[in-house]
Amino acid sequence: MSKDYKDNLPISASGFMDEFMRLKRGSVSRRHFLGITGLGLATAVMTRFPGALSTPAYAAEDLGTQMSIATWPNYHDPATFENFTAATGVAVEVNVFGSNEEMLAKLQAGASGWSLFVPTNYTISTYQKLGLIDELDMSKVPNFSSTTQNTRFTSEGQIDGKTFAVPKNWGTTGFAVNTDKLKTPLKSWKDFFEIAQTEADGRAMVHDYQLTTIGSALVSLGYGFNSIDAGELAKAEELLIKVKPHLYAINSDYQPSMRSTDAWMTMCWTNDGAQLNRDMPEIAYILGTDGGEIWTDFYAIPKDAPNKAAGYALLNYLMDPTNAVKEHIANGAPATDSRVIELLPKEITSNKIVYPDEASLTPLEFGAAVTLTDPARAELMARFKSA
Amino acid sequence: MATSPETKKRLVTAALLAPASLWLFVFLVLPFIAIVVFAFGERAPEGGYQPSFTLEQFANLGARAAAFKNTLLLAPVGAFLCLVVAYPVAYYLAVKASPRYRLVLVSLVVVPFWTSLLVRVYAWMYILGARGIPHLLEMIGIENVRLLNTPGAVLLGIVYGYLPLMIMPIYVSLEKLDRRLLEASADLGAKPLSTFFGITLPLSLPGVMTGVALVTILLLGEYLIPQLLGGGKVFFIGNALVDLFLQSRNWPFGSAIAVTLVVVVVFILLIAMRIAWRFAGTRQVDLV
Amino acid sequence: MRALITAVYLFLYAPIALVVLFSFNSGRSASEFVGFSTQWYAKALSNTFLMDALQNSLVIAFTSAVLAAVFGTMAALGMERLGGRMRAVFDGLFAAAIVVPGVVIGIATLVALVQVFGFLNPLLAAAWPGEQPPKLSLGFGSIIAAHGLFSMALVTMIVKARIASLGRDIVEASNDLYATPLTTFREIVLPQIMPSILAGFLLAFTFSFDDFIIAFFVAGSNTTLPIYVFASIRRGVTPEINAIATMVLVASLCMILIARFLMREKKTNN
Numbered sequence: 001m002s003k004d005y006k007d008n009l010p011i012s013a014s015g016f017m018d019e020f021m022r023l024k025r026g027s028v029s030r031r032h033f034l035g036i037t038g039l040g041l042a043t044a045v046m047t048r049f050p051g052a053l054s055t056p057a058y059a060a061e062d063l064g065t066q067m068s069i070a071t072w073p074n075y076h077d078p079a080t081f082e083n084f085t086a087a088t089g090v091a092v093e094v095n096v097f098g099s100n101e102e103m104l105a106k107l108q109a110g111a112s113g114w115s116l117f118v119p120t121n122y123t124i125s126t127y128q129k130l131g132l133i134d135e136l137d138m139s140k141v142p143n144f145s146s147t148t149q150n151t152r153f154t155s156e157g158q159i160d161g162k163t164f165a166v167p168k169n170w171g172t173t174g175f176a177v178n179t180d181k182l183k184t185p186l187k188s189w190k191d192f193f194e195i196a197q198t199e200a201d202g203r204a205m206v207h208d209y210q211l212t213t214i215g216s217a218l219v220s221l222g223y224g225f226n227s228i229d230a231g232e233l234a235k236a237e238e239l240l241i242k243v244k245p246h247l248y249a250i251n252s253d254y255q256p257s258m259r260s261t262d263a264w265m266t267m268c269w270t271n272d273g274a275q276l277n278r279d280m281p282e283i284a285y286i287l288g289t290d291g292g293e294i295w296t297d298f299y300a301i302p303k304d305a306p307n308k309a310a311g312y313a314l315l316n317y318l319m320d321p322t323n324a325v326k327e328h329i330a331n332g333a334p335a336t337d338s339r340v341i342e343l344l345p346k347e348i349t350s351n352k353i354v355y356p357d358e359a360s361l362t363p364l365e366f367g368a369a370v371t372l373t374d375p376a377r378a379e380l381m382a383r384f385k386s387a
Numbered sequence: 388m389a390t391s392p393e394t395k396k397r398l399v400t401a402a403l404l405a406p407a408s409l410w411l412f413v414f415l416v417l418p419f420i421a422i423v424v425f426a427f428g429e430r431a432p433e434g435g436y437q438p439s440f441t442l443e444q445f446a447n448l449g450a451r452a453a454a455f456k457n458t459l460l461l462a463p464v465g466a467f468l469c470l471v472v473a474y475p476v477a478y479y480l481a482v483k484a485s486p487r488y489r490l491v492l493v494s495l496v497v498v499p500f501w502t503s504l505l506v507r508v509y510a511w512m513y514i515l516g517a518r519g520i521p522h523l524l525e526m527i528g529i530e531n532v533r534l535l536n537t538p539g540a541v542l543l544g545i546v547y548g549y550l551p552l553m554i555m556p557i558y559v560s561l562e563k564l565d566r567r568l569l570e571a572s573a574d575l576g577a578k579p580l581s582t583f584f585g586i587t588l589p590l591s592l593p594g595v596m597t598g599v600a601l602v603t604i605l606l607l608g609e610y611l612i613p614q615l616l617g618g619g620k621v622f623f624i625g626n627a628l629v630d631l632f633l634q635s636r637n638w639p640f641g642s643a644i645a646v647t648l649v650v651v652v653v654f655i656l657l658i659a660m661r662i663a664w665r666f667a668g669t670r671q672v673d674l675v
Numbered sequence: 676m677r678a679l680i681t682a683v684y685l686f687l688y689a690p691i692a693l694v695v696l697f698s699f700n701s702g703r704s705a706s707e708f709v710g711f712s713t714q715w716y717a718k719a720l721s722n723t724f725l726m727d728a729l730q731n732s733l734v735i736a737f738t739s740a741v742l743a744a745v746f747g748t749m750a751a752l753g754m755e756r757l758g759g760r761m762r763a764v765f766d767g768l769f770a771a772a773i774v775v776p777g778v779v780i781g782i783a784t785l786v787a788l789v790q791v792f793g794f795l796n797p798l799l800a801a802a803w804p805g806e807q808p809p810k811l812s813l814g815f816g817s818i819i820a821a822h823g824l825f826s827m828a829l830v831t832m833i834v835k836a837r838i839a840s841l842g843r844d845i846v847e848a849s850n851d852l853y854a855t856p857l858t859t860f861r862e863i864v865l866p867q868i869m870p871s872i873l874a875g876f877l878l879a880f881t882f883s884f885d886d887f888i889i890a891f892f893v894a895g896s897n898t899t900l901p902i903y904v905f906a907s908i909r910r911g912v913t914p915e916i917n918a919i920a921t922m923v924l925v926a927s928l929c930m931i932l933i934a935r936f937l938m939r940e941k942k943t944n945n
Contacts, residue, residue: 066723068896073909093724093898096910101634108435108636109789110812113896130433202533208619209634249536249618253909260517260706262535306896373433378635379450385619386454386627396756403753404765406746407827411768414824415775417791418783425786436786472683479680494931499687501927502694504885505904506920509912510690513706550687608776610888615908625778625888632782632892642786645779652774 067310068093070103070117072297073253074272077330084317090310098252099209100372107132107302114302115311121156121296122211122367124165133300135162140312143319148338153296165298166319169333171270172356172364173212173293176254180282181264189220189288193239196265197246204243205266208252210381211367212267212293213240219291226368233380240384250385258283274332274353285353287360294364296336419649425642434636444643451644454627459651461538461623462606465545466553466599472546473553473598478587480554481561482569493558496551508544508615515540515616536618544612549605553598560594561587596663600656607652624648691924698917705912715914716922725919728903732884735815735899739822740879746823747830748872752864754831755838772828781892784821788813788893813895821889826879830872837871838864 073096081092095114097103100123106112108130119127127133138144144166157165175192182199186192193216196204206213215225217236227233248263255272257263259280268276273285299318301311317323321339328335328344334354335341341349349355371377429439480492499507513519515534524532534540564587572582610625619626624644631641698716702709719725754765792811800808841864849859887901894902900919907916 074911091723094910095906098909099634101636104434105633105636108433109785110792110895126433244620247618247620248533249620251619256911257516262517262533375430375432375635375637378434378637379640382627382630382635382637383450385630386451386622400753400756403749403756407750407753407765407831410746410820410824410827411772414784414820415768415772418780418787419775421787421790422779422783475676475679476683479676483676490935495684496687498924498928498931499691500881500885502691502920502924503901503904505887505901505908506694506916507690509705509904509908509916510693512908513693514690516706518706547686547690550683604774605776608778608888610778625776628778628782629888632785638786641782645782649775649779652776656774 061309061313063088063090063310063313064307065089066091066093067115067307067314068095068113069314070095070097070106070112070114072097072118072269074255074275075118075331075333077327079330080318080323080327083323084314087317088310088313090307090313092314096253099207100211101209101378104132104372110304112302112304113306115305115307116299116301116314118168118297119165119300120367121153121298122369123372124156124298124300125159125369126373127300128159128164132303133164134303135164136166136301137312138163141166141316141319143316143321145337145339150336150338153336156296157298165300166315167336168297168299168318169271169328169335170294170296171333172287172361173216173267173269173295174273174285174287176258176266176268176273176276177284177286178258178261178264178280178282179284181261186265186286187288188290189216189292190290192265192267192288193217193220193243196243200265201246203248203262203264204246205249205251205254205257205263206240206243206247207267208250208385210377211371213250213384214377214380215293215367215371216267216288219288222290225291225293225365226371228370228374228376230376233376237380237384241387244384244387269333270354271331271333274351277353278332287356287364289360289363291363291365294361294366296366297333422642422645425639426646428639428642430637430639434638436638439639444640445647447640448643448647451624451627454622454624455647455651457622458607458609458624461542461545461621462603462609465542465549465606466602468542468546469549469553469602470595470599473550473557474595477554477557477561477591477594481558481564482566482587496554496558500551504548505611505615508548508612511540511544511547512615515543535616536620538617538621540616541613541621544616545606545609548612549602552605553602556597556601557591557594560591560597564590593663596659600659600663603659604652604656607648607655694917695921695924697914698921700914700917703913705914705917715918718913719915719918719922722915724898725903725915728898728900729919731815731897732900735818735822735890736880736883739819739826739883740876742819743823743826743830743879744872744876747827747875748834748868750827750831751834751838751868754835769828769831772824773832777825777886777888780821780824781889784817784889785813785892788817813893814897817893817895818890818897818899821893822879822883822886825889826875826882829878829882830875833871833875833878834868837868841867 067090069092071094075096076094081094085091097106100120103117103119104123104126107127124133149167150170153170154167157163157167175186175189177186181203182195184191184195184199186195192204206216214233214236217239218227218232219225221232221235221239223229223232223236227236249257251257254263254266254268255276258266258276268285270285273283276283277285299315301308301315305311318327321337321343324335324337324340325343328340329348332348332351332354335344425436426444427440427442429437429441429443431437476496480489480496484492512535515521517535520534521532524530568586568590569582572586573579577585608625609623610629613621613623613626614629628641628644628648631637631644697705697708699711699713700708701712701714750765750769754762757765792813796810799811803809845863846859849863850856854862885901886899887905890899890902891905898906900923904916904920907913
């Protein structure tokens, strides 16, 4: 079928790209380009075979020459963006953030300049409520397959039956420990905060945002990860302020410090844990037996995105399982899409950091929308930092 | 219709001052009014600002007491350390250096300003990090030294960043010093030390005052150096401010802190001017 | 004494030397020297985002410095003609523009502009005859304006000090010789205050080019070089940043040398 379809095209795929790049360089007029490639016909064909050939599908629109994406530290294979640029002529600027709060603040202030960004599950309903994101036009993301998604991780992208965000990957928030430096075995968040004040004095890091830093402190005290109970939060604040003088840093980008061994222990996301452990086997990734976070990151497009066409193009590119699997291998964050899991090499699917046992996931909780917007937690975090 | 010379003169004056006045109004007075208004408002449920009239934000200032204390302690200490390092350099440049090399040496003090402060501070992150000095110390058997993300690292960054700003005014005031005075003092049998304390130091005081006040005031609003060399732990009021706008999205409380910071700066400036006038015995000290 | 001075210069230049050294690193990291290479210079020059940021920074620094030099000088001249209370008001405003911390200027400008735009944009949309009404937003204009505020105050202070030190007699002599005020200004006053204006311009340019905190708040979706570098520090610095910093350093050193050379030429000509 796809062979027939290619025969129908008036120009071959590689010829198409040549012409396309010439158009990008400005050496042919748009009309010439459309004439030669017969895009009118191609577009008609495309709509009949959605996702048949992903690259030219978005060449039909003017993608401009650049776009920017807001995402997390160490979260992508740099080659992904280079390949996307080579395929489309759109250069991608990667902006890295340390917290969802920071992304939200930037969007609330207006003019973020992003055409795609990576919010975490518990933030999407707030973005939708504040009118900062639009419903996704799924016809522009033909590579996304809703039937192969693991719904445990993906439901929060839908609001009232409309899709506002599609999943990037899921993961957990545990902690990473340099076992060369720290000999005491750690199992729980209770251990984490204890060791941070003793054996790891001056060498432990916590995230620079409230959800996991306060959440993990709550968990270590036996409370719920998402608690907004004033009494419980006061206890958590007491613990955090007691620990603070012993910390190495409050920073969500802990890989450089862990790699240089300035820091010996840190709150850590799955993907960073997998990357650190791959390069430095002495760094272990541990899920708290007393609880912690399980999360899904999504892709969404801001309402005021300056280059929506390129945003959709990159999103569709990233949803292509052959591209997603390369990202997965590079960054080590588990997939929500079974098409991607099928393509993974065995050493990744059997990696217990990336795909932990179900039993170790049981105590973990998803972050809640109310936790993000609760003013008491926001202020607690700010007080902790400025204490 | 003839205009009188007096009217014409006024029109010219007004025309000369019009662009600056407009600018000062739109980008200084108006923003200041805005944050004062915001400071009496409330945080919207999802963050940001919603109109209200409450003193809650100012009542809550105590929650940032630690950051204010940090700033009010580290800014003068930083300025003092700058002075300790800068004075001998300025003295050498103005009095001891041979005239042939003086200009080159003075230019070399200014050149670092032409490389991005951010990039230079990043270089310090490397020097103080585990791969830098601690690594060298390990080679001679001193293990597990931690330098980065400490108050010491922040002070070092401050001295590094603001040293040229301290050297220049002191150098300028020392350079104006009449060298014949020093010679006369020596001829009259004064020891070098008493010449220094009797003549050089008092005459350079205006420069010292300018430098100390300038650096202290700039430090009160510092953000980058504590952020990069303090690991988010050594907090200046500038960091608390940025945090309130970029993380907890509490614009009214942030505005209240900004207003308070301005008041503190003006207050310290007035005190500094008083002290400067008394020490220098003149009102000719330029602080700004 | 010598040893101390040498130590201070080492302290000032060691980090710069390190920046330059790592710009020639063949590895990806700005903290582990692997081998010599100039590849990062090529990469930096072909990185459109880095080049855009550099270009933005140059345009913003130049525009704000020019505006500051012109308006600041005008203000200094105007203030000379003012008396008493009005003069004190302007003195106070300019002093405030200099001493209010950058972080407060950035935040206050952001807060004010977001409100003003929120008020003006619907009006503009209603009044606009065409299909696509222009939408005011943060960007070049707001950075130039916020930088220009500080710079203009700086220029005014410097030029005012120079005017104060000028003898009034020369101006009066010129007037006595029936020169028009404009001629007196052009022939007598301007040449005398020109060095101060230039010094103010250079300071303004340097300030704007290196400012992070004000631009961080009012840049909207635009990127300046310091904003790009700050973002890179979080994303993991590659020697690209070192390469661009080295190029900026060399360019400014060249400018200083050229300026010195021109000044020497002028001296020998006289």
